Amino acid sequence: MKILVCISKTPDTTAKIAFIEGNTKFDENGVQWIINPYDEWYALVKAIELKEKDPSVAIHLVTVGGADTEPIIRKALALGGDEAIRINNITTDSFIVAQEIAAIAKEGAYDLIFTGKETIDYNSASVGSMLCALLDQNFISAAVKLEVTGNAITVTREIEGGEETCTTTTPAIISCQKGMAEQRIPNMRGIMAARTKPLKVVEATISNATTSIKNFDLPPAKSGVKLIDPDNMDELVRLLKEEAKVI
Amino acid sequence: MVLIYIDQADQEIKKASYEAISYGAALAKQLGTTAEALVAGNVKDDLTSLGKYGVSKVHHINNAALNNFDARVVSTVVAAAAKTLGATVVIFAHNINGRAIAPAVAVKLSAGIVTGACALPKTDAGFVVTKTVFSGKAFASIQIETAVKVISINQNSFGTVLGNEVATVAALDIAVPASTISITSVDKIQGEVPLTEASLVVSGGRGLKGPENWGILLDLAKALGASTACSRPVSDADWRPHHEHVGQTGIQIAPNLYIAIGISGAIQHLAGVNRSKTIVVINKDPEAPFFKAADYGVVGDAFVVVPALTAAILKSKGGA
Ligand SMILES: Cc1cc2nc3c(=O)[nH]c(=O)nc-3n(C[C@H](O)[C@H](O)[C@H](O)COP(=O)(O)OP(=O)(O)OC[C@H]3O[C@@H](n4cnc5c(N)ncnc54)[C@H](O)[C@@H]3O)c2cc1C
Ligand SMILES: Nc1ncnc2c1ncn2[C@@H]1O[C@H](COP(=O)(O)O)[C@@H](O)[C@H]1O
Numbered sequence: 001m002k003i004l005v006c007i008s009k010t011p012d013t014t015a016k017i018a019f020i021e022g023n024t025k026f027d028e029n030g031v032q033w034i035i036n037p038y039d040e041w042y043a044l045v046k047a048i049e050l051k052e053k054d055p056s057v058a059i060h061l062v063t064v065g066g067a068d069t070e071p072i073i074r075k076a077l078a079l080g081g082d083e084a085i086r087i088n089n090i091t092t093d094s095f096i097v098a099q100e101i102a103a104i105a106k107e108g109a110y111d112l113i114f115t116g117k118e119t120i121d122y123n124s125a126s127v128g129s130m131l132c133a134l135l136d137q138n139f140i141s142a143a144v145k146l147e148v149t150g151n152a153i154t155v156t157r158e159i160e161g162g163e164e165t166c167t168t169t170t171p172a173i174i175s176c177q178k179g180m181a182e183q184r185i186p187n188m189r190g191i192m193a194a195r196t197k198p199l200k201v202v203e204a205t206i207s208n209a210t211t212s213i214k215n216f217d218l219p220p221a222k223s224g225v226k227l228i229d230p231d232n233m234d235e236l237v238r239l240l241k242e243e244a245k246v247i
Numbered sequence: 248m249v250l251i252y253i254d255q256a257d258q259e260i261k262k263a264s265y266e267a268i269s270y271g272a273a274l275a276k277q278l279g280t281t282a283e284a285l286v287a288g289n290v291k292d293d294l295t296s297l298g299k300y301g302v303s304k305v306h307h308i309n310n311a312a313l314n315n316f317d318a319r320v321v322s323t324v325v326a327a328a329a330k331t332l333g334a335t336v337v338i339f340a341h342n343i344n345g346r347a348i349a350p351a352v353a354v355k356l357s358a359g360i361v362t363g364a365c366a367l368p369k370t371d372a373g374f375v376v377t378k379t380v381f382s383g384k385a386f387a388s389i390q391i392e393t394a395v396k397v398i399s400i401n402q403n404s405f406g407t408v409l410g411n412e413v414a415t416v417a418a419l420d421i422a423v424p425a426s427t428i429s430i431t432s433v434d435k436i437q438g439e440v441p442l443t444e445a446s447l448v449v450s451g452g453r454g455l456k457g458p459e460n461w462g463i464l465l466d467l468a469k470a471l472g473a474s475t476a477c478s479r480p481v482s483d484a485d486w487r488p489h490h491e492h493v494g495q496t497g498i499q500i501a502p503n504l505y506i507a508i509g510i511s512g513a514i515q516h517l518a519g520v521n522r523s524k525t526i527v528v529i530n531k532d533p534e535a536p537f538f539k540a541a542d543y544g545v546v547g548d549a550f551v552v553v554p555a556l557t558a559a560i561l562k563s564k565g566g567a
Contacts, residue, residue: 013495013515017384037496094350095360118346120495120518122380122387124362125341129350132319138428139318141347144489158343158490159433160261161441168428178496179489210359214375214388219521225528225538230547233559236527239543241563244525246504247447247471 001056001148001170003047004110005081006101007063009072010036010121019216026121026216035072038116038177040079045181047114048080050148058082062104064097066090070199078186078194089204092122092213098130099206105135111151111170117142117177128175138172144179249275250334251302252325252352253286254344258314260292262444263340265300269408270400271338272301273367280335284414285328287321288313298414300407306332306419317426322348326355327421334395341399342443349399359391365404365522382495382518402443403501404522442491445474448502450493450520452478454509454530454549458486463553464508470560476500478510494519509549512537529553 011017012032020027035044044061051057061076061084063069073084087100105113113135118125132139144163145156153172156165156179186194228236240247251271253264268284275282283304284297294305308324325348329337337352339345341363353360361376365386369375373390376398380387442448449468451461468475475491482492493500495515501522508529510516517540520526528541531548538544545552 011381013518017381019385041496095354098350098354120382123378123382124350125346126350126353126360126362129318129322129347130354133322133351133354137319139347139351140428141318142343154431159435160256160343160443161439162433162435162490164430164434165432166428166430178492210353210357210391210393211361212390212392214390216380217377217386217388219384219386222540222542225541225544227544227546230545230552230555233545233552233555234562236543236545236556237559237563240504240525240527244504244542246525247560 001050001054001111002058002060002108003050003112003114004060004062004105004108005039005044005047005076006113006115006127007039007044007061007073007076008036008116008119009033009063009065009069010119013037013120017218023215023217024213033068033072035076036116036119038118040076041183042176042178042180043114043116044076044079044081045184046146046176048184049181051080060085060108060110062087062101064089064091064100073199074194075186077197077199078190079184080190081197083198084200086199086201087204088201089206091209093209093211094122094124094126095130095210096206096208098127098134100204101127102131102134103205105131113171113173115173115175117175128173131173135173138168139175140166140168140172141175143174143176146174146180248280248332248334249278249282249336249338250329250332251282251284251338252345253284253297254340254342255286255288255290258289258291260290261340261342263342263345263402265407266402266405267338267340267400268297268300268302270367270405271336273408274336274338277367277370278336283332285325285419287324294416295413298412299409301410301412302414303412305414305416307416308419308421308423310423312423312426315426315430316344317428318347318351320424320426322351322355323424324421326352328419329356331419331421336396336398339397339399341401345399349397353397356395356397357393358395358397359393360397360399361389361391362399364398364400368398379522383499383521384518401501401522403446436490440474442474442476442493442498442500445500446503447471447473448476448500448504448523449473449506449508450476450478450510451481451487451508452510453480460550461487463550463557467506467553467557467560470557470564473504473506478516507537508553510537511535512540
C-alpha cells in the first residue's frame with residue numbers, strides 16, 4: 001500500500017500575526033515555522049501507525065513550496081515518512097497546490113492520500129476536496145478514525161453534532177483531524193535517518209491562479225474588559241440582557 | 248444567477264443553509280440578479296418556505312440516492328446543476344459538508360473560490376471577498392478572477408434575514424453517479440444543539456480540576472439553554488468528549504455568547520472562539536490572558552461564581 005501525505009508549512013501557533021507592504025504581505029520576520037498541526041499530528045502519524053501494523057506500507061510526503069520548506073519536510077521524514085517530494089512552487093492559492101499534488105498523485109498511483117483538515121494560516125480547507133475533483137476519487141473529510149483491511153477502508157468522520165462511519169475501497173482521499181492519531185515527537189534515530197532519506201525536488205508546472213490576495217486586516221482591538229464583582233452576578237445577567245443583548 | 252446549495256441531514260435542512268440563503272439573496276440584490284436555491288435529495292421541510300430567507304425559486308433534485316452525503320457524488324451533481332442553470336455565483340455554508348464539496352465544485356466549474364467568507368463581496372470594482380485567516384486572528388480580502396465564482400460563508404457571520412416571500416419549487420433532473428461509499432452507522436449526540444450551530448456556549452478548562460466538577464458548568468448551560476465546550480487539555484485528558492474541544496486544532500465557533508470558565512486564554516484557544524460576539528471570562532487569576540479578549544470578566548473562584556451566575560439567570564427567568 002502506498003500512502004501520500006500532503007505536508008504544508010505554517011507559522012507556529014503562537015506566531016505574532018502582522019502584515020507589511022501596505023498590509024499586502026504576511027510579516028515573516030521572526031516567525032518560527034512548523035508542520036501544519038493537522039498534517040503532522042493526524043495525517044502523518046496515522047500513516048506511520050498504518051506502516052507499523054504493515055511494514056509493506058510506503059509513506060511518501062509531498063509539499064508545494066520553496067526551499068525554505070525543507071526543514072519541515074526533514075522533520076516529517078524524521079517522524080517516519082519514507083521519501084519526500086517538494087514541488088518548487090511558492091503560492092498561497094489552494095487550487096495551484098491541488099493541481100501540483102494531483103500531478104504527483106497520478107504518477108504515483110497512491111492507494112490513500114492524506115491531507116490535514118485545513119492549514120492554520122489561510123484556513124482554506126480546500127486541497128482535499130479539490131483533489132477529489134481533479135482525481136475523481138472518493139473523498140472523506142474531517143476524518144477522526146480510519147481502519148484499513150486490504151483495500152477496504154472504514155472511516156469515521158465528524159458530522160454536525162456527532163459522527164458517521166462509512167466503508168469504501170481504495171483509492172481514496174482523506175482529510176484528517178483530531179482523533180485520527182496522537183501527536184509524536186521525533187526520536188534521535190529518526191532524525192539521523194531523515195538526513196539520508198530521498199527528498200526529490202520537481203519544478204512547478206502550474207501558475208494559473210484563480211484568486212489573488214488584495215490585502216489583510218487585523219480585527220479591531222476589544223475596547224477592554226468590563227469587570228463585574230463576583231458577588232453581584234445579577235449585574236452580569238443584566239448586562240448580558242440589556243447591554244450585550246445576547247440572552 | 249446566484250445559486251445557494253442547501254445542506255441537509257436526515258432529510259432536514261441545516262440551520263447554516265438558511266444563513267447561506269440570506270447571504271446569497273443579499274449578494275444577488277447587489278449584483279442585480281436573482282437568488283435561487285438547490286436542494287439535493289429527499290427533504291421533509293416545505294421548500295416553498297425557503298422564500299422567507301430570500302430565494303424566488305428552489306430547484307429540487309428529488310433523488311433518494313442523494314440522501315446520504317458522498318462528497319464525490321454530491322459535488323458532481325451540484326456542479327452539473329450549476330452549469331445547467333447557468334449560475335454565476337454558487338454559495339455554500341462553510342460547515343462540514345460545505346467544506347467537503349465547495350472546493351470540488353469550484354474545480355469542476357473552473358471557478359475561483361473563497362472559503363470561510365465573513366462579509367458580502369465588494370463588487371464595485373472586481374469581486375473581492377473578505378474571509379478570516381490565521382484562525383480568526385486576521386482577515387484577508389481576496390479577489391476572485393474567474394467568471395464563475397464560488398463562496399462558502401462562515402457560520403454566524405452574516406445572520407439570517409427573514410422576509411415573507413414564498414418560493415416556487417421546480418424539479419430538476421440531474422444524473423446522479425453511483426456512490427461507492429456506504430454509511431454504516433451514524434452516532435449523534437441526542438438533544439444537544441451542535442456546537443457550531445449554537446448561539447450560546449459555556450466552556451470549561453483545566454481550572455475546573457476534574458470531570459467530577461463539571462456539574463456546575465452543566466447546570467449553567469442548562470439554565471441558559473447553551474451548548475458546552477472545553478479547552479484542549481480537558482478533552483485530551485478525556486474529562487470531556489473530543490467533539491467539545493474548541494480552538495486552533497479543535498473546532499472554531501462564533502456564538503453570540505461564549506462563557507469561558509477556568510480557561511487561561513492561550514492563543515491557540517482564542518483562535519477557536521475569538522469570533523464570538525460577546526465573551527465572558529470567569530477566572531480566579533486577574534492576570535489570565537483571556538481577560539484581554541473578554542467583554543465581561545469575573546475575577547473569582549469558579550466553584551463560587553458559576554453556581555451564583557446560574558442562580559441569577561434562573562432568578563431573572565423566573566421574574567421575567
Ligand atoms: C500547536 C498547538 C495547538 C493547540 N491547540 C489548542 C486548541 O485548539 N484549543 C485549546 O484550548 N488549546 C490548544 N492548545 C493548548 C494551549 O496552548 C493551552 O495549553 C490550553 O488552551 C490551556 O488550557 P486551559 O486554559 O484549560 O488550562 P490552563 O492553561 O492550565 O488554565 C487553567 C486556568 O484556570 C484558572 N483557574 C484555576 N482554578 C480556578 C478556579 N477555581 N476558578 C477559576 N479559575 C481557575 C487558572 O487561573 C488558569 O487561568 C494548543 C497548543 C499548541 C502548542
Ligand atoms: N503547500 C502545500 N503543500 C502540500 N500540501 C498542502 C499545501 N497546502 C495545503 N496542503 C494540504 O492540504 C491541506 C488543506 O490545506 P488548505 O486547503 O490550504 O487549507 C493541508 O492540511 C495539507 O495537508
